[in-house]
Amino acid sequence: xxxxxxxxxxxxxxxxxxxxxxxxxxxxxxxxxxxxxxxxxxxxxxxxxxxxxxxxxxxxxxxxxxxxxxxxxxxxxxxxxxxxxxxxxxxxxxxxxxxxxxxxxxxxxxxxxxxxxxxxxxxxxxxxxxxxxxxxxxxxxxxxxxx
Amino acid sequence: xxxxxxxxxxxxxxxxxxxxxxxxxxxxxxxxxxxxxxxxxxxxxxxxxxxxxxxxxxxxxxxxxxxxxxxxxxxxxxxxxxxxxxxxxxxxxxxxxxxxxxxxxxxxxxxxxxxxxxxxxxxxxxxxxxxxxxxxxxxxxxxxxxx
Numbered sequence: 228x229x230x231x232x233x234x235x236x237x238x239x240x241x242x243x244x245x246x247x248x249x250x251x252x253x254x255x256x257x258x259x260x261x262x263x264x265x266x267x268x269x270x271x272x273x274x275x276x277x278x279x280x281x282x283x284x285x286x287x288x289x290x291x292x293x294x295x296x297x298x299x300x301x302x303x304x305x306x307x308x309x310x311x312x313x314x315x316x317x318x319x320x321x322x323x324x325x326x327x328x329x330x331x332x333x334x335x336x337x338x339x340x341x342x343x344x345x346x347x348x349x350x351x352x353x354x355x356x357x358x359x360x361x362x363x364x365x366x367x368x369x370x371x372x373x374x
Numbered sequence: 375x376x377x378x379x380x381x382x383x384x385x386x387x388x389x390x391x392x393x394x395x396x397x398x399x400x401x402x403x404x405x406x407x408x409x410x411x412x413x414x415x416x417x418x419x420x421x422x423x424x425x426x427x428x429x430x431x432x433x434x435x436x437x438x439x440x441x442x443x444x445x446x447x448x449x450x451x452x453x454x455x456x457x458x459x460x461x462x463x464x465x466x467x468x469x470x471x472x473x474x475x476x477x478x479x480x481x482x483x484x485x486x487x488x489x490x491x492x493x494x495x496x497x498x499x500x501x502x503x504x505x506x507x508x509x510x511x512x513x514x515x516x517x518x519x520x521x
Contacts, residue, residue, distance in 0.1 A: 259435035288406035310460035
């Protein structure tokens with residue numbers, strides 16, 4: 228468990244991997260993003276994506292799962308408050324195997340919440356070819372070490 | 375179906391509503407964000423959240439569902455490329471009833487992709503008390519009208 232004082236810019240964390248198949252892409256889409264290019268191979272072929280593609284929000288959710296399962300353990304949990312950037316440079320495809328590389332960019336105490344602070348992290352989610360499928364810069368709320 | 379030329383800053387869209395219960399919060403968390411405060415009422419009580427709270431990524435996914443089900447119909451689909459802001463001012467709680475208010479902020483043609491452009495939207499997700507639970511500023515890829 229890491230308190231605010233334990234974080235420093237430049238620290239890195241690499242997650243394990245997670246494979247995404249067509250069934251998972253469609254199941255997420257059916258619940259949260261029911262657009263043809265996330266649900267059906269034929270419809271996807273004639274879309275912007277040119278083939279079945281995961282919802283960006285599915286990629287974001289899988290990124291969170293990889294991060295929670297990694298050794299990244301801020302005190303109090305991984306609590307995102309505000310993202311400054313979230314982009315999907317390319318879609319996640321059926322069969323992709325993803326992992327996440329996280330890097331601490333900035334650490335600062337909160338001006339309004341005594342005993343708490345913010346750790347700004349960039350998480351890059353990569354496929355099996357090392358191509359980024361998501362870049363997220365998120366501010367996490369982290370507790371200071373109890374005195 | 376709306377092409378790039380049909381969008382203008384200030385246009386607004388309001389979604390229907392969607393109720394979130396504890397079972398849905400825990401099911402999403404078990405799959406994508408298995409942290410105690412999203413999974414278990416007792417563990418959540420002593421956490422930062424003070425009670426069961428939905429994962430922010432669950433809130434984001436529900437926001438997408440509300441947007442897809444609304445009358446918001448860009449040509450080619452709702453394709454987010456890059457968010458400039460994503461924040462969760464307060465958590466979604468069991469029993470919350472959410473809706474989304476979307477507003478077009480900016481419309482611009484793409485400099486690199488002929489026939490396409492970007493519509494920057496702010497979507498604000500609100501609970502039954504009118505309190506924002508998520509604010510997202512997203513750039514959508516939208517096709518120009520075929521000539």
